[in-house]
Amino acid sequence: MIVKATRMLTLIVSACCGTALAQVPDTVPNPAAPVETIQSALAAAAQQAGVGERQALLFEAVKQSFDLPGASRLILRGAWRQLNADQHNRFVDALGRVIAANYASRFKPGVAVNFGHVEVADLPRGRASVRTMLERAQGSPVAFDYVVQRSGEQWRILNVLVGGVSDIALRSAQYTRQLNEQGFDAVVAGMQAEVETALAEAQ
Amino acid sequence: MTPPQQPAVAQRLLARTTAAVLARPWRVVVIHVALLLAALAAAAGLLRIDTDTSAMLSAKLDWRQQQLALEAAFPDYRSGTVVLVEAATRQAANDAAVALTDALRAHALVTQAFTVExxxxxxQQGLMLMPPEVFDRTAEALIAAQPLLGRLQQAPHLAGFAELLAQASDQDSAALAPVFDALTQSLSSTPAAPVDWRLLLGTAQSAPHAVILLDHPDASGRDVLAAVRDTIDETQVSHSTPFRARLTGPLPLRVEELTAAANGATLAAVLTLIAVIALLWLGLRSLRMVLASLLTVLFGLGFTAGFAALAVGHLNLISVAFSALFIGLAVDYVVHLCMQVRANLLAGQVRDAAINNAVQRVGVSLCLCTATTSTAFFAFLLTSYRGIAELGLIAGVGVMLGLLVSLTLLPALLRLLLPAASRPAVASTTKSVRAQPRHNTAVRVGAVALAGLAIWLALDLQFAYNPIALKPPRAESVQAHTQLLQTADAPLRAEVLADSAADAAQLRESLQALDAVARVDSAKRLLAGNAQTRLQQIDDLALTLGGALATPLQLAPPPDDTRQSLLALQSATAEQRPAFSDALQRWLQDNTSEQAIAKLQRAWLGDLPSLLALLADGLNAENLTLEDWPAHLRQQWRSDAGKHRLVVVPARALDSDTALANFVDEVKSVAPSAVGAPVVYREAGQAVQRAFVEAFATALICITVLLLVVLRRVGDALRVLVPLLLGSVLLLAAAARIPIPLNFANIIALPLLLGIAVDNGIHVLLRQRDPAAPPLLQTATGKAVVLSALTTLASFAALGFSAHRGMASMGQLLALGLVICLLCTLIVLPALRPRES
Incomplete structure (x- = not known):
């Protein structure tokens, strides 16, 4: 339940941030830019009727705004170094699709959301934290913390914490255990099954 | 009656002295009282008890030189006291240790207080310096726990934690199983036991304890310990969680050992006095004589204490036993004299004549006995074991002083206390016992056979190296030491000094390859093995955890609806985690107060704030070079002069002599200059054994020479010595079989027995030279030999009751040895008598 709730909230907050981020000038690399990309894609996806189209659109946005190889390395930890280039590519691709499918399944057009203001804070080693608060119709606001990293002229999302819960930590605990117990192919197969389940729910 | 063989000059001298004493008894008493007061004043003013046993062996020995070289190169790294802090959880122990360390640092007597956390x-470098497998385990556990920890930051109280667990309870998450198991375990005791988050997060040490190392001036000894104990008491009151702190390490072990030894010695002295009074009464049957005897012995004891104060200035762990030994030995003189006085009185002599004749009769043999006993004691002076050498000096002079007061004060007191024409109140009770064997040949053959058997058995005799085994087992410092031995903080480690980094690296590699070695700590300990990789791993961990650790966790008081949250948790877990749910239900039924809720919060979450703060500090690790480290940490491993210190940690607990010997031998095979406690124990054991072989041989040679000079017959000297040597091997055989292993304390028994037991041989031999002598045990000498042996035996047996195991085993071995030697003297010596033509 925590996993699902977290991912759903991640998606929702991503949708929220677009308006606030639009005011930052284009010329200066903006730590909040990747969040804005996801947000725009969510807004566009909301207009698409078919789940397939929504998934394709969001997958492109995820590939643009997330540092998928970096996130994959963090998720698989020491095991990442033992995989070959082909396995790296397969995992990165699967991770992008899982994130996109979760967005597609969880983002329902027309759901009312309110967003607090965005706070950007510098983190060590050229990273930044982008925080926004989700005002919920019921219950207290939930904090959304994106950890973004600058790569050249671009900022990309490495991790997102919803209510303090780290998406990378959740996936790492799940995938590394699966990797140790069942092997790499089972992990990728599991991720594909997760995509299919999410898309089926999004129908 | 006077044996013609006794030197006439000595006898005349004794007669003249005694006559002078008897003429002015009061003057003699007054002079003795004045001298006693002076001696007691000197003892009270100058005599202190020296707790430093490390210097008891000569500094000229190779390994002592190596130890001193290491201490000179690393002068700041000499912990005198270790505080073992224990609490319900590992984190609570560490928190208490940090609080206690801060408090101790403020104390003027403490130069340095150090605890890792x-x-x-x-x-900051904690995660950087973790062994790879520990880091992986910790990282994995932290990542698994991140959802819990992250959410807790948002609602830092029991209700928040309960809600989080309720949400997570429907997941079949293996990651949460240890948490639920720990919570169930916590609820199984009343009140709920603290949850050990270090165990859950994989950063646990072997036991819920932390260690504080204290440095302080050597001289402050007991004052430091008292100050540390006061600080512990104060911190226990002010600290939020309960903890226990016990002191161990060199200083507390020394102080408690000495306290036990001193108490043991006092107890032994009191027991000896009581036994001596009883035995004297049985032997002398005269209260006046008993009183005179006791006063004489106590005066002698006072003089000896005064001598010890002036000549040595302190008593050490071994010489503190001199009081009990002295009473046992000095009483021999008064027994021999009084028994003879009694015999003379019974024979019809008047008081003064009885006293004077008694002194003349036994005085010479008493002088000879004193010469042999003090020779045995002085033989200790030649050994490299200073602790024993000091006992040798004090006790050697002590027996001389004992003789002197017996020949001066005792006659004066007897003159004053006994009526002029007195007769003993009770007639002689001596029965006619023929102790001399009729079958001399059988005894001789038996003795030879017994000696052969004893030598064979004695080959098994062990020496117990570990001095901890001698210390009082119930002492706090000994128990804490023994407990630490089983942990990663085991105090028994070898140390090696290397002249350069290259030497250190080479030694480290060779030592690391040994079976008996778990690991070798060195300056490399401050440097991560693969720094760049570890930094990357720590950075990845920080990213994965997000900001979960960035903000310090501060627990808030449990909100009003906490009970509802716990009820919700209980019902949410009923299916997936029934054991936990049942335990929580029982707890909720039994605990209804707000106070109980607050206690449960402390038990479940109390560890977390400081543990997370520690891990957060660890996420800020840097790649430090040796030069970047603060001097006080760097200089533990590399001196400013470039010397390196290696610490060799044993693979197995060094809780037996075999383990200790194996470890030391292996380490020394690679690093011959290794020092440290285990090496010191083993080397000191060997040095002490050599010292005692020297002492025994010296005592034997000196006593043989003395006997030859005084007895003037090789045959007679042999007749005294053979039973003694037989007694010695029989004692060694008995010690091997019982077993009473030899150790640093009881090893003095052998040379000491030589000096004491030879007295009996001399008495018996001189008596036998008297052609008109009746059977031995019918004579005053025979009875005195038995009685004095019994009093000496009482003094040794009294030592056997000491809480100090070393001193107790010394008493046991001496008592056993005395009985064996006495039997040998009484049975074998007469059988060695040449056939009368």
Whole structure:
């Protein structure tokens, strides 16, 4: 339940941030830019009727705004170094699709959301934290913390914490255990099954 | 009646002295009282008890030189006291240790107080310096726990934690199983036991304890310990969680050992006095004589204490036993004299004549006995064991002083106390016992056979190296030491001094390859093995955890609806985690107060704030070079002069002599200059054994020479010595079989027995030279030999009751030895008598 709730909230907050981020000038690399990309894609996806189209659109946005190889390395930890280039590519691709499918399944057009203001804070080693608060119709606001990293002229999302819960930590605990117990192919197969389940729910 | 063989000059001298004493008894008493007061004043003013046993062996020995070289190169790294802090959880123990360390640092007597988690640099580098497998385990556990920890930051109280667990309870998450198991375990005791988050997060040490190392001036001894104990008491009151702190390490072990030894010696002295009074009464049957005897012995004891104060200035662990030994030995003189006086009185002599004749009769043999006993004691002076040498000096002079007061004060007191024409109140009770064997040949053959058997058995005799085994087992410092031995903080480690980094690296590699070695700590300990990789791993961990650790966790008081949250948790877990749910239900039924809720919060979450703060510090690790480390940490491993210190940690607990010997032998095979406690124990054991072989041989040679000079017959000297040597091997055989292993304390028994037991041989031999002598045990000499042996035996047996195991085993071995030697003297010596033509 925590996993699902977290991912759903991640998606929702991503949708929220677009308006606030639009005011930052284009010329200066903006730590909040990747969040804005996801947000725009969510807004566009909301207009698409078919789940397939929504998934394709969001997958492109995820590939643009997330540092998928970096996130994959963090998720698989020491095991990442033992995989070959082909396995790296397969995992990165699967991770992008899982994130996109979760967005597609969880983002329902027309759901009312309110967003607090965005706070950007510098983190060590050229990273930044982008925080926004989700005002919920019921219950207290939930904090959304994106950890973004600058790569050249671009900022990309490495991790997102919803209510303090780290998406990378959740996936790492799940995938590394699966990797140790069942092997790499089972992990990728599991991720594909997760995509299919999410898309089926999004129908 | 006077044996013609006794030197006439000595006898005339004794007669003249005694006559002078008897003429002015009061003057003699007054002079003795004045001298006693002076001696007691000197003892009270100058005599202190020296707790430093490390210097008891000569500094000229190779390994002592190596130890001193290491201490000179690393002068600041000499912990005198170790505080073992224990609490319900590992984190609570560490928190208490940090609080206690801060409090101790403020104390003027403490030069340095150190605990790992109180040091900012070590906190920061903690994750950096973890062994790879520990780091992986910790990282994995932290990542698994991140959802819990992250959410807790948002609602830092029991209700928040309960809600989080309720949400997570429907997941079949293996990651949460240990948490639920720990909570169930916690609820199984009343009140709920603290949850050990270090165990859950994989950063646990072997036991819920932390260690504080204290440095302080050597001289402050007991004052430091008292100050540390006061600080512990104060911190226990002010600290939020309960903890226990016990002191061990060199200083507390020394102080408690000495206290036990001193108490043991006092107890032994009192027991000896009581036994001596009883035995004297049985032997003398005269209260006046008993009183005179006792006063004489106590005066002698006072004089000896005064001598010890002036000549040595202190008593050490071994010489503190001199009081009990002295009473046992000095009483021999008064027994021999009084028994003879009694015999003379019974024979119809008047008081003064009885006293004077008694002194003349036994005085010479008493002088000879004193010469042999003090020779045995002085033989200790030639050994490299200073502790024993000091006992030798004090006791050697002590027996001389004992003789002197017996020949001066005792006659004066007897003159004053006994009526002029007195007769003993009770007639002689001596029965006619023929102790001399009729079958001399059988005894001789038996003795030879017994000696052969004893030598064979004695080959099994062990020497117990570990001095901890001698210390009082119930002492706090000994128990804490024994407990630490089983942990990663085991105090028994070898140390090696290397002249350069290259030497250190080479030695480290060779030592690391040994079976008996778990690991070798060195300056490399401050440097991560693969720094860049570890930094990357720590950075990845920080990213994965997000900001979960960035903000310090501060627990809030449990909100009003906490009970509802716990009820919700209980019902949410009923299916997936029934054991936990049942335990929580029982707890909720039994505990209804707000106070109980607050206690449960402390038990479940109390560890977390400081543990997370520690891990957060660890996420800020840097790649430090040796030069970047603060001097006080760097200089533990590399001196400013470039010397390196290696610490060799044993693979197995060094809780037996075999384990200790194996470890030391293996380490020394690679690093012959290794020092440290285990090496010191073994080397000191060997040095002490050599010292005692020297002492025994010296005592034997000196006593043989003395006997030859005084007895003037090789045959007679042999007749005294053979039973003694037989007794010695029989004692060694008995010690091997019982077993009473030899150790640092009881090893003095052998040379000492030589000096004491030879007296009996001399008495018996001189008596036998008297052609008109009746059977031995019918004579005053025979009875005196038995009685004095019994009093000496009482003094040794009294030592056997000491809480100090070393001293107790010394008493046991001496008592056993005395009985064996006495039997040998009484049975074998007469059988060695040449056939009368």
């Amino acid at each position: 109180g040091d900012p640099t070590l906190r």
